[in-house]
Amino acid sequence: MSELIAKQRGRLRSMILWLLYQSPKRGIDIIDDIYKMTWGFWKPSPGSVYPLLSKMEEEGLIRKIDGEKYTITDKGIKEIEGIIPLKHRSSIIDAIEELEGLATFFAEADKTQLSQYKERIEKALRKIEEVIKGG
Structure with missing residues (x-):
């Protein structure tokens, strides 16, 4: 396992x-x-x-x-x-912490399984970049 x-x-x-x-x-x-x-x-x-x-x-x-x-x-x-950001308390910092957690999850994930979702992940990353750039 x-x-x-x-x-x-x-x-x-x-x-x-x-x-x-x-x-x-x-x-x-x-x-x-x-x-x-x-x-x-x-x-x-x-x-x-x-x-x-x-x-x-x-x-x-x-x-x-x-x-x-x-x-x-x-x-x-x-x-x-104390361990999971709840929807009613969401803030920018909660979202950033969640993104950081996802980055760690992906780093530890089986790369062969992860590769099948590459396009979806890249699309999500582009959306986040557009938001950050103000687009």
């Missing part, structure tokens, strides 16, 4: 809380969203997600609504406030 995937597994709890902060989700939606967030580099297994959801529910970080969706509680929001 790659070091990158191992690091992501360690972040699963925070990733779940962040996703639930955005909107209530079913377990399968969380798995799919993490797969998309990591650009296909990592898809957590149901065997790691569902037991963690149960544990987080017991800890009062999340709760079930509508019988199948999970939502974050105030306690869950407090747990992630």
